[in-house]
Amino acid sequence: MSDILIGSADGQQQRLLGAMANRHGLVAGATGTGKTVTLQVLAEGFSRLGVPVFSADIKGDLSGISAPGSRNVHVDDRLQRIGIDDWAPDGAPTRLWDIFGESGQPVRTTVADMGPALLANLLELNDTQTGLLHLAFDYADKQSLPLLDLPDLEAVLNWMLEHRRSLSSEYGSLSPQSLGAIVRRVLVLKTDGGEVFFGEPALDIHDLMAQSGGRGVVNLLDGRRLMMQPRVYTTFLLWLLAELFEQLPERGDQPLPLLVFFFDESHLLFDNAPPALLEKLEQTVRLIRSKGVGIYFVTQSPADIPDSVLGQLGNRIQHALRAYTPRDQKAVKAAAQTFRANPALDTERVITELGVGEALVSMLDEQGVPAVVQKTLIAPPRSRIGPVDDAALAALRDGSPLASKYGEAVDRDSAHERLKKRRETLAKETSGKAEPEKEASLKRSRRQSPAEAFTKSFLRSFATQFSRFLVQFLKQMLKTRR
Numbered sequence: 001m002s003d004i005l006i007g008s009a010d011g012q013q014q015r016l017l018g019a020m021a022n023r024h025g026l027v028a029g030a031t032g033t034g035k036t037v038t039l040q041v042l043a044e045g046f047s048r049l050g051v052p053v054f055s056a057d058i059k060g061d062l063s064g065i066s067a068p069g070s071r072n073v074h075v076d077d078r079l080q081r082i083g084i085d086d087w088a089p090d091g092a093p094t095r096l097w098d099i100f101g102e103s104g105q106p107v108r109t110t111v112a113d114m115g116p117a118l119l120a121n122l123l124e125l126n127d128t129q130t131g132l133l134h135l136a137f138d139y140a141d142k143q144s145l146p147l148l149d150l151p152d153l154e155a156v157l158n159w160m161l162e163h164r165r166s167l168s169s170e171y172g173s174l175s176p177q178s179l180g181a182i183v184r185r186v187l188v189l190k191t192d193g194g195e196v197f198f199g200e201p202a203l204d205i206h207d208l209m210a211q212s213g214g215r216g217v218v219n220l221l222d223g224r225r226l227m228m229q230p231r232v233y234t235t236f237l238l239w240l241l242a243e244l245f246e247q248l249p250e251r252g253d254q255p256l257p258l259l260v261f262f263f264d265e266s267h268l269l270f271d272n273a274p275p276a277l278l279e280k281l282e283q284t285v286r287l288i289r290s291k292g293v294g295i296y297f298v299t300q301s302p303a304d305i306p307d308s309v310l311g312q313l314g315n316r317i318q319h320a321l322r323a324y325t326p327r328d329q330k331a332v333k334a335a336a337q338t339f340r341a342n343p344a345l346d347t348e349r350v351i352t353e354l355g356v357g358e359a360l361v362s363m364l365d366e367q368g369v370p371a372v373v374q375k376t377l378i379a380p381p382r383s384r385i386g387p388v389d390d391a392a393l394a395a396l397r398d399g400s401p402l403a404s405k406y407g408e409a410v411d412r413d414s415a416h417e418r419l420k421k422r423r424e425t426l427a428k429e430t431s432g433k434a435e436p437e438k439e440a441s442l443k444r445s446r447r448q449s450p451a452e453a454f455t456k457s458f459l460r461s462f463a464t465q466f467s468r469f470l471v472q473f474l475k476q477m478l479k480t481r482r
Contacts (some may be wrong), residue, residue: 004045009374029319063386066094145415258292267304
């Protein structure tokens with residue numbers, strides 16, 4: 001069957017249909033209510049269907065999906081209550097990725113591929129600075145200056161800063177203060193890990209859509225350090241989503257998605273993104289399903305997701321929410337209203353009473369219509385709950401077939417090198433012109449000015465006349481004495 005068993009509600013199994021998986025979804029719930037385990041159930045389920053998965057591993061505990069789980073009394077009890085008779089421990093083929101290149105394959109992209117809009121968000125630029133960054137990209141493109149890494153971007157910005165007067169005819173006034181501010185932000189980004197993220201070889205998104213033994217590969221991005229830099233995390237995920245949208249062809253409706261993308265801690269995507277970027281994200285979510293990509297947002301409350309995005313999430317799994325404050329109560333009410341009502345269920349009340357591993361579930365049926373919400377006992381994953389040990393992680397990292405492709409960074413000729421050569425050429429040309437000018441100046445210094453010539457001629461004439469006078473005077477004195 002091309003579906004994933006989610007769990008059981010009153011003896012009726014709840015399943016996510018493969019043909020509806022690219023209609024996107026939501027996994028929500030307070031901390032400690034079972035969201036991560038549900039994400040694991042979905043991810044390994046897609047893998048068994050041959051669908052590759054990408055997810056950030058925020059807390060470092062999703063790596064257990066690579067190893068078989070184990071049976072115990074709690075698992076057996078849940079299997080019996082749900083009616084699962086074919087459960088067997090099973091790990092999914094897994095690849096580890098890390099923007100910092102430490103715990104997994106390095107993830108890189110070029111500055112040019114990131115583009116000025118996402119990069120401006122990453123650098124936290126204001127509108128004026130964002131406009132200048134767009135001009136820098138335009139200048140680099142027209143001057144054949146490839147922007148691959150951050151030194152390339154620094155070189156172009158510094159060149160524009162030095163030559164802003166000559167560039168003003170084409171680009172208007174270029175504020176040195178704003179250009180300088182962008183350069184400083186780039187420097188900060190370098191020290192925060194951007195130096196290893198920007199460069200080559202850049203990530204080929206098709207490497208995320210691999211299979212192994214007929215199973216979809218589960219790609220896990222180490223998110224532990226990234227969570228300390230949420231803007232880097234969200235910008236990377238937005239870039240990856242944009243790359244998928246731009247590079248993948250239209251597929252239309254298919255029995256299974258091409259790739260499933262999990263946005264864990266997805267509230268971070270919407271907390272810091274400027275309005276223009278949010279609009280782009282909403283548009284991408286709406287259109288990317290036609291490329292065969294399913295997006296699943298994992299967050300604490302549906303209120304974390306803008307309504308324009310929330311309305312596009314057809315498959316819903318809601319774990320418990322707490323209603324301790326008026327704000328919490330409002331969030332519970334809003335979450336209950338996102339489901340198709342079940343006359344036999346007080347959804348708003350049940351959300352606050354769910355136990356760990358229980359959830360309110362509503363999946364799309366064959367016609368794409370949301371089913372009525374059901375209180376569901378979530379199935380146990382077949383893989384290990386919790387992380388694998390360091391030795392297993394090292395084996396996954398070192399055994400990756402992509403290790404040779406992405407292991408070593410490549411620094412090819414680009415903007416930084418080309419502008420350095422341009423500076424050297426200009427310096428030689430300036431030096432070559434200076435020597436003749438210096439010689440001419442020395443020659444001019446040897447020539448006498450008219451005033452100098454007159455003075456010297458006058459002095460020579462005076463000296464001659466004075467000498468003659470002196471001789472005549474002395475002769476006359478001698479005659480007088482005789």
